[in-house]
Amino acid sequence: MTPNHRIQFNVSARRGLLSCALGIALAVATLAHGQSLTAEKDPIHQDEQARIEMIQRVTPAVVAVFDEQQRGGGSGVLIDADGFGITNFHVVAPMLGSRRGLGGLSDGKTYELQVLGIDPTGDLAMFRLARSEPFSFAALGDSDALKLGDTAIALGNPFSLSEDYTPTATMGIVTGIHRYQWGTGGNLAYTDCIQVDASINPGNSGGPLFNEAGEVVGINGRISVNTRGRYNVGFGYAISSNQIKRFIPTLRAGLLARHGSLPRIQEGHSDVVFTQVSPDSNFYKNALRSGDRLIGFDEMPIANRNQFASVVGAYPADWPIVLDVGRVGQTKRIPVRLVAVNPRMDKGFTQLGEQNYDETRRVLSAFGSAVLGKENKLPRSWHWQMTREFEPNSNGIRRTTEHFSGNLQGGAPALLRNLDVPERMVKFDANIATETQSESREGVEPREFLVTDSMQLILTSLYRAQTVLLLYAHDGLPVGQPEITHVGADALMPIDMCAGDAPPALQKRESPVFRPVLSVIQWKFSDTATAWYGFDMDSGRLAQIRIRDIPTGDEIIIQLADYKDIGGMNWPCTVEVRTPNGEFRETYSDWKIEF
Amino acid sequence: MNSRLFHRLGLVVCSLLSTATLAASSPPHPTSFDRAIDVLLARTVKLYGLKVGGEAGYGTGIIVSEDGLVLTVSSLLIDAHKVRAVTEDGTRYLAEVLHRDPQRQLALLRLRPFEEDHGEAAVGTSRVAKVGPFPFFNVDGDASNPQSTRIGAEGSTLQPGDWVVAAGNAFKVAEGAEPMSIVHGIYSARTRLDARRTVKEFPYHGDVLVIDAVTSNPGAPGSAVVDLDGEFVGMIGRLVISNLTHTHFNYALPRDVLAAYFKEATTKQDDKLVATVKTDGDAHAAANANSNSAATTDELASASSHSSQTKSTVDLGIRVVRSGYQNVPPIVDRVRRASPADVTGVRKDDLILSINGRTVKDVRDYDERIESLTADDTIDLLIRRDRQVIRLKLKPETKP
Incomplete structure (x- = not known):
């Protein structure tokens, strides 16, 4: 039922009731009156109505992702009208042999899905759905604007619940920002990610996390579990949208994304110090020297190694960065390009598709x-x-x-x-x-x-x-x-x-x-x-x-x-x-x- | 009565297992959590201590005085030689254990300057520099704020259905100055933790606040719980897991219970007491025996074993091997000297096959068998040693 229908229903119900028996009319009219009041004034109901409309607006952009045999099951979100969408790398990893899969939308139909670029290090992948008409899509928001306590709504297909591909919506708040969650063997690291207590469960992987305005601020892909089993205990993590934006051109072009890093550094409890700056590197050319202490990364003060590890992981290889470094009593601003970290290439995704x-x-x-x-x-x-x-x-x-x-x-x-x-x-x-x-x-x-x-x-x-x-x-x-x-x-x-x-x-x-x-x-x-x-x-x-x-x-x-x-x-x-x-x-x- | 309560708790616990249902039925968010989050983060510390077996090795504490008294749960964590605490700004402190209460499973710590040398010196309070002032929760605040104990007590203004927010070190997600994880949910009920049939290893039977968010995670016990105004409501307690259904109970200890403990601990607390707690083997062992703060199934196994030693009426003098896994066969780890088992000839490394003719598959089975025994029974024990199967008859002792 659309919001408009709902409002019309209230109005007509009130009119109809006037002709009813007095006792019932009185009772129900009070109720109807209460409802119309809440729709106009009550902040709680306004809030709820806004949320309902937001979810209805973004629902057509949410994708249920399956392999060609319609097995497995993750989620994704379309980000433009041409059918380009993002999901987790671990959702499409089983499809890398053929680079084909299926995407189910809330219209109840499945569409052919082509896997484009992949980012195993950051657990991201791009896909494209095939259809002649334009698709509904969701806009990417600014994840750096999130604060603790902000409303966060996850849409996706947890536990493959949905038979007709209409997504499940779960709501929570942002419970941590700029989190760092280690990867496994160099892959699937969640750096500078968003922590939420919206219930994210198996099947939500690759699906969007929305802010209150209905913008995609993250891609849900990870939860903390303990020995009780693989379901949500209030700790979910989403890849931040600003990290995703930096990888989109690479992923759209069907390329293998690599993440960036800095040359050899020694990470103390509080300091990040460059120990070995090779004279033939772009770092040396731009006047970075061994012994320099990192104090700022693209204008963000760096206080400790955890902060640095979290920040740097959100950047692609070869990315231009301005470093602020401390060197005996002075500070210097040095533009550099990040070095590349190669993802661990497992069997099954060593074969990259043709460039798009x-x-x-x-x-x-x-x-x-x-x-x-x-x-x-x-x-x-x-x-x-x-x-x-x-x-x-x-x-x-x-x-x-x-x-x-x-x-x-x-x-x-x-x-x-x-x-x-x-x-x-x-x-x-x-x-x-x-x-x-x-x-x-x-x-x-x-x-x-x-x-x-x-x-x-x-x-x-x-x-x-x-x-x-x-x-x-x-x-x-x-x-x-x-x-x-x-x-x-x-x-x-x-x-x-x-x-x-x-x-x-x-x-x-x-x-x-x-x-x-x-x-x-x-x-x-x-x-x-x-x-x-x-x-x-x-x-x-x-x-x-x-x-x-x-x-x-x-x-x-x-x-x-x-x-x-x-x-x-x-x-x-x-x-x-x-x-x-x-x-x-x-x-x-x-x-x-x-x- | 018991069964009705159990049923009620069971329903609450079950409904928590699917947070999807939770989100769908939660009230909307017209309110801001900002105030509650700010208050919480400034008054909560990350704790790092002893990591043994299933214990997480990390936890949460609440600052309850300007000069750095910290309230937390009593657990193996704080048995560490040096318990470390990290405040909101990332400053590290040593946390000295002042007092612990095995019955309510609570402990009071004091923050000390973090210097390697002060690990030992911290006990002698006179020599140690003062820390703080810290922002703190006025737990017992009777004089300064007459209304401050209203929450969580009978007739409190916190109604079932109201939002509550907690901040804690669950899963050790945050490090250093990074803000701790937030959990939000709804205060559902104030009730007695009286489901002894399922949670028998937990010695506390007073009132708890039931919360409809998953609070029972590793590191979460000791988290502060506040309402939307940032008013202190309670503290997430130690893990309570049903032996029957393996479900975790999501609850907080109410403020008035904490206040009573705080008053008791601070009036009793002097250097002598500290020394007593530190050196008194029995008190230490008692606290140890009841340690169970990590949310793991192996911990569940060890918890029930402790309960078999502390709660069950019989004692054979056998300790079985408890590894980090759930389905370990019951292998004798240690036999107490002069105990019934020792006298009868049970030895280390014996595998217990059956008790009174009933096969014992694993440690859990073993615990359940032992708990069902009474002191009048003669116990028929079948064990395997090397390649032999041996039958032994024991007369158990009644526990003190």
Whole structure:
């Protein structure tokens, strides 16, 4: 019965009763009156009504997960209209041979289920249900916003109770946050997880935990039991939604997810100290040294090893993190990328399925519509004008504003034929008008900047991105060939985070800063250069380009923001270029482009 | 009377086994648990102590005075040489056992500074630095708050159906400064724990508060229970498991019972008493015999064995091997010197096959057989030693 029906029932019941015998009418009318009052005013009934509506709203997104023979039984939740859903790795582990299963929805039907990416370390997996019409789905919420005592509602199919796949709802409160539950042999660790006393039982695994607003804040997958047996005793654990978000691009693309870690550390009772920072690691390059003491992880103060173990486990390998470290009387802020922890590969899931190239196409297509608009056409030449401001820190110049204009043309046909086109194929000229507001310190000559170099880098990188789209639009996209592949997830690291010897004092916070998640497509230009195009998971826009010179390992990061409509194209009007450690950084803005 | 009560308790316990039912029938959550949780976390400590056999080795305590008196359950846990306590902010303390009550299964501890050297020194109170002040629950608070004992007592304002919230170290989920686990449920009834037919190993027969949340988990005994305003209601007691149905009873000891104990323990408590408790072998053994705080089935077995020694009317002088498993065969672990068993010739490592002609499958069987005996019986014992089957006749002693 929907809420509306319920209200209508009350009203009509009251009307009908007026004509009844007085005694009965009086008694029942009082009751009806009481009900209508509660529906309008009583906070308890309002609360209950809101909960009923919430559960009804999210129910169609809850999946009963079975293998092809309809055995086993876990739960899952759909997170988009295309049928992508998440569940526990341990729910789909028995299906990894065929990568096929069945998903039952509350409409009483089962749908073919395809297992996509898996994360054995974090007990997560992505699946996709097949249907031509769009699916109902639930949105992922912010698990870092949860507090002890918040209402938590679990939906799923415990004990395989439901014959028609309508989920069972159980309610409780959040009884612990940022919990750490050890895994077995490196797998199935629940780090930074949510503890709830909503009753979670066998069969609930993989199912969603909702907050009061009906957002998925966790995936239920684990309970504490004692020798009484495998049923709930008030201690359930859910993988937090913010951890899940960091793995979604990887899982959607059908990849094996790996978790991140830091290089060798010694974990004391209160300190986490780096004991061995290898000189050829990215950590060393970014000025991390042996003996440094970890005091902050993405702006979250780290007080002890348990806290650190819990936090780091929620991150994918190669993820950009800003570390705050203590070193003899000073603190340093150091940007690093986490090292990879390989999951223990059991028999049965060593065979990974093919990469889901649909996902690569989807990401590029979303970018296409986000950037090119409806016309989906790519100009052959650009005339551009922009301003650059910079504040160099070592050469005495306080501030300089420069105005550029130039043309970029002629590269497209060559790019279309051959992906491995050298930069010079794109004709590039720039006119630079420097409006010198620079002040030189005495005795220091202003440095000559290689303006055209970084400018060229930005434009050609963008041009390449556009070219991929053009290729895509012309059905010539060599997706699936080694040059262009989906490689999982990355995060956007704001440029301000990445430099400076004196970081701001760390605020007390219980979880690290959550950064926007990118879906990353790798393009191997050549044997010597690779670029990673990071598309914002929510907007689909190109947000970051990383280009690496393979022989030296040097990297340039281009961040694109502030998208505006220019000449029918959605153009990033602020572009930042920097090295990973922020030693070199420039910001470009005020783009004016003619196509 | 007994059977009616048992029936009532049985129903409560059974309904708790399916928390799904519980959630469906719970009242909604228009109220906030914030206040209760804040109050609880500041006044509860994680305890770490002796881990033997089925004992969890960890538990919970409640701060009941500004200077660090801690109320908890009496269990093997606090028999440790050094019991450690961790407060909300993650600070570690030593917890010195001041007093324990085998009948109510309660104990009073005092927090001391955590320094390796002070493990021994802690007994001599004069030399030890003061700790605190701590936020605390005013358990007996008669003078400062005349209403503070109302909850849990007859005519209390806490009504069946009201929310109660507990915080504790169950399953040792939280470490250091991490907030302890919260459990919430509904106060169902205040009743006598009088189901002696099923929970005979538990010596306490006073009033308990029945709670419809699973409170009987390892580490949970000693957890503070409050209402939504954060008013102290009671403390989760030691594990009570039915020998018959293996169901766990979810209850708390009411505040007035705790207050009475607290008053008694603090008036009696002086250095002499501490020394007595520490050195008096009998008191220690008695406390030991009644230890049963961990929620494991092997613990259940050992609990009934203790009960056979403390409650049953006969004593053979046999101790059987009790490992961590439920279905161990009854193998003689020790024979008390000059006991009936010793006199008759029972030896260590004998396997007991039958008692009075009835086969004994395992330790549980053995315990049940022994408990059904009376001192007038002559006991026909069939044992296996090496490859021989030996028949022995014993005349048991009556227990003191």
